[in-house]
Amino acid sequence: MPYRRLPNTDAARIAALQKAIGMEIRQTPDKQPASFRSLNLAKVIAPRFIAAVKQFRYHYDELAKCNKQFQPLAKMARLYISHFIQVLNMCVMRNEIKAEYKSLYSLQPQDFTLPDLSNEQSLIEWGQKIINGENERLAHRGGSPIYNPTIAKVKVHYDIFVEAGYSRERYKKQMQRSLQQLNDLRTEVDAIILDIWNQVEAFYSQYPLETKLNKCREYGIIYYYRKNEAKPQ
Numbered sequence: 001m002p003y004r005r006l007p008n009t010d011a012a013r014i015a016a017l018q019k020a021i022g023m024e025i026r027q028t029p030d031k032q033p034a035s036f037r038s039l040n041l042a043k044v045i046a047p048r049f050i051a052a053v054k055q056f057r058y059h060y061d062e063l064a065k066c067n068k069q070f071q072p073l074a075k076m077a078r079l080y081i082s083h084f085i086q087v088l089n090m091c092v093m094r095n096e097i098k099a100e101y102k103s104l105y106s107l108q109p110q111d112f113t114l115p116d117l118s119n120e121q122s123l124i125e126w127g128q129k130i131i132n133g134e135n136e137r138l139a140h141r142g143g144s145p146i147y148n149p150t151i152a153k154v155k156v157h158y159d160i161f162v163e164a165g166y167s168r169e170r171y172k173k174q175m176q177r178s179l180q181q182l183n184d185l186r187t188e189v190d191a192i193i194l195d196i197w198n199q200v201e202a203f204y205s206q207y208p209l210e211t212k213l214n215k216c217r218e219y220g221i222i223y224y225y226r227k228n229e230a231k232p233q
Contacts, residue, residue, distance in 0.1 A: 002213065002223040004197065006190055010053045010182075012222075013189050017046045019220030020196050033203035033219065034196045041192050049189050052182045059175040066168045077161035078117050080154045081127050085114055087146055088130075101141055105133030120165065127158040197221050 007013045024032065024039050032039075088105065089112045091097040099109040106129040107115070116122050134151040137143065145151065200219045204212040213223055 002225045004201075004216075004221055004223050006193060006197075007222075010049075010186070013186065013193065014046070014050060014053070016193050016220040016222075017042050017049070017189065019218075020193070021046065023219050033200040035199060038192065038196050038199060042196065045185070045189060045192060049185050052178070052185050056175070056178040056182045059171060059178045063168070063171040063175045066164070066171050070164045070168050073157075073161045073164045074120060074123065077127060077157045078123055080149050080157045081123065081130060082114055082117055084130055084134075084146065084149055084151070084154050085126075087148065091146065097137075097143060098141075101137055101143075104136045104141070105130050107133075124162060124165070127154070127161075131155055131158065193220075 007016050020034065021039060021042050024034075027033075085105075085107070088097065088102070088107075092099050092102060092109075093112070102109045106126075115126050117126060131151060131154065134146065138145055196219065197216075200216050200221065201212075204215045207215060217223070
């Protein structure tokens with residue numbers, strides 16, 4: 001005995017709704033297996049569900065695109081920030097900048113290792129620290145600015161990276177919001193499809209098995225045969 005299974009993809013859900021809706025105009029009212037109320041619910045929710053699927057896919061694609069663009073920007077910001085710190089350390093070692101001035105950048109005067117820049121949050125924090133530190137040193141301690149790279153060049157790449165991060169978070173929230181709306185609609189759609197399918201199967205319950213299955217398939221019901229179960233010829 002074959003068994004049915006509710007659609008497990010959005011495309012299959014849409015096909016099931018459209019199949020049931022399409023059958024309404026092909027049957028006279030007295031031979032309509034599903035109730036007017038159930039079919040009307042299907043007609044109302046189908047365009048909403050299709051729109052929700054399109055919206056989710058749009059936000060998903062935009063987030064994927066944003067993620068792809070974000071990584072090179074993060075890499076470039078990391079390169080400039082780490083390079084600036086290395087040049088600052090070399091200036092200190094050459095006595096061109098006083099060691100104690102490193103504290104303006106939140107760096108230890110006698111520690112010449114690079115801070116951890118491996119994750120996005122540390123990159124944001126250290127980028128802001130060295131920008132503030134260089135501006136503070138030049139404004140209140142005097143001395144020559146660091147070149148190759150200048151802090152202005154570092155700031156350009158840092159700002160682009162930070163703005164890209166904000167955009168990515170915005171797209172992520174939009175995608176999550178559209179996914180939640182889609183999940184809520186999926187629950188409604190599944191309930192409507194199940195209701196219609198139950199009515200259709202009940203309506204054709206007295207027919208011979210293969211006739212019943214074929215009639216039900218016209219309404220979008222999909223049947224599966226178990227392994228080793230013989231299919232009718």
